[in-house]
Amino acid sequence: MSVKAARNVLIVDDEASMRRVLEIMLARMNFRTWAAADGVEAFRLLQEQAFDLVVSDLRMPGMDGIELLRRLRELGLTLPVIMMTAHGSIESAIEAMRLGACDYLLRPFDVETLELAMRRVFAQSDLLRRNAFLSEQAEGGGYLGDSAASRAVRQRIAQVAPTQATVLITGETGTGKEVAARAIHRASPRRDALFVPINCAALPADILESELFGHEKGAFTGALRERVGKFELADGGTIFLDEITEMPAPLQAKLLRVLQEGTVERVGSNRTLTLDLRVIAATNRKPADAIREQRLREDLYYRLNVFALDLPPLRQRPEDIEALARHFVAELAGARAVPITPAALAHLRAYAWPGNVRELRNLLERALVLSGGGALDVAHFPLDTPPAVAAPAAADAELTDLDLDHAVAAVEARYIREALRRSGGNKTRAATLLNVSERTIWNKVKRYGIDD
Ligand SMILES: Nc1ncnc2c1ncn2[C@@H]1O[C@H](COP(=O)(O)OP(=O)(O)OP(=O)(O)O)[C@@H](O)[C@H]1O
Ligand SMILES: [Mg+2]
Structure with missing residues (x-):
């Protein structure tokens, strides 16, 4: 028998009486509820606490439901959202569905309608989770590919996973660095603890520091509550430091100490926490270049590069x-x-x-x-840079005419000619290949005097 933890639901509505009604309805269905009076407050709560569902009003002063949804998805939060709307704003409800809301409820609605919508949403998200799990199992590690190079990568993953070794994953963008990092975690004895990814390029220096280390209440202006850092969250599990070369140098020095001593202190605290961490870092730069350009501290590099995993480009x-x-x-x-x-x-x-x-x-x-x-x-694959026409890199010395407009025009004309050739002169298909509008093609064909 499995015991399900109560699900957390966030109610967002600018009307206090509506919030109250929903809270009562949801509490009767055994959900744990939180309430926010607008999108801004909701957004803050969502960053602090894990929710299973958001039920939000569409029209609110300040940040409305659609904007809230957009910001959530930008943050990479995939939790289900149900929008509530009055009859008049069905277009916005449709817009909300397009942005990834799971459902919408037309006001006024009764408790049965709400319950049905919630059941549908949870059934769907449980199914997705189960499928993701099953496909991970079937994939045997998650890093796919049958080429000799990919098989070698899987072998390296299997080799390093059971150890405590710190891993530095390198490879061009989109080669599967995060996929490989997760595969290592899943195949390691730490698989039941958390895999905590953090993108070092996505946050400004001071925020990155408190994200990683956490902070005490009042540690700096704006630190209204204490915050548990990502290192602490990853205790017993794996922390994945993505785009490590974008971490500011002072923070790299601090990270080095964490690696050497296995301890962290929250910002504004002198209490030392001893943690059991496995660190995996990744970069799409060449480490040697990054060190030369002073983007990566050399001493940190040696600490991270205990086991190097280089992923081949496709x-x-x-x-x-x-x-x-x-x-x-x-x-x-x-x-x-x-x-x-x-x-x-x-x-x-x-x-x-x-x-x-x-x-x-x-x-x-x-x-x-x-x-x-x-x-x-x-025809369904509009490839942006057809290899057949990819310009051979001209030596700088050959560039006599440095007029940028001329250069851009020359490249554009060349691509358009090739797209027209491949589409047999069909401008609609050429436009698809080039990933531009048909109108753009017509204009440029005329401007560059391309005869088709
Ligand atoms: N070997 C692989 N097997 C299965 N899926 C893969 C593989 N490599 C990449 N992918 C898929 O490609 C996408 C990008 O992978 P990932 O995010 O791991 O790339 P990355 O190397 O971290 O890129 P970036 O440097 O841009 O962050 C994901 O959708 C992932 O599922
Ligand atoms: Mg990545």
Whole structure:
């Protein structure tokens, strides 16, 4: 028998009486409730506390429901949101669904309607979680690919996972650094404790410090409550320091001490906490360059690089493309089986993939929309930089005419000619290939005197 913890629900409504009614309804259904009077307050609560669901009014002064939803998704919070709206604002309700709200309720509604909506939302999110778990298990580690290079990566992951070793993962953007870090955690004895990722590039220096180390109440202006740092959260588990070279130098020095001593102090506290951490760091820069450019402290580098895991770019392992593409199509299209034509696969294998696996996944997502459920074919993959026309890097000395407009025009004309050639002169398809509007193509064809 499994005992379910009560779910936490955040109610957002500018009207106190409405908040009260909802609180009573939800408490009767055995939910734990919190209430916020506007989007700003809700957003703050959501950053401090884990919720299972948000039930929000759409129209509120200050930050409205749609803006709240947008900010949540920007933060990467995927929790379900139900919007409540009056009859008049059905368009906004639809906009909210488009932004990822799970459902909307037209006011006034009774307790049964609310209960039904909540049940639907939770059934859905439980299902998603279960599926994610099952597919992780089936993937055998999560880092996919059958090429020799990918198999070697999986072997390295399996080799380092059971140890305590600090790992430095390098590789171009989108090569799967976070995927690999999670795979290491999952295959390690720490798998039941937390994997805590933090992106060092995403936050300004002072906020990053208190994110990592936590702070005491009143440690600085604005520190209204105490905050548990990411290091503390990762105690017994794994902390993933993403884009480590973007961490400011003084903080790198502080991190070095954490690695050496296994202790942290919250900002504004002199209490020393001893932690059991495993550190995995990642960067898409070359460590040697980063050290030379003083983006990475050399002493920290040696501490992190106990075990180095370098992930190969996708263009070096085109054998992986088919398996990855099929995996992503199955994941994105769900139950529908969508075939990929041999021509499309050849087209994908010939591409240079500057954005690596992430770009492949994004492209497949777009292709599924363009194909409308039919087989994925060449025309559904508008590749941004067709390899056949990628300009050979001209030596600087050859650049006599430095007029930027001329240079841009020359490149544009070249790409448009190639897109028209590939689409057999069809401007609509060429526009798709180039990822611009049809109107842009017409204008530029005229401006550059391209005859088709
Ligand atoms: N080997 C792989 N197997 C399965 N999925 C992968 C693999 N590599 C990358 N992906 C997918 O590609 C996307 C990007 O992966 P990830 O976030 O790990 O890249 P990254 O190296 O951390 O990129 P960045 O440097 O830009 O942060 C994710 O959607 C991930 O699921
Ligand atoms: Mg990453």
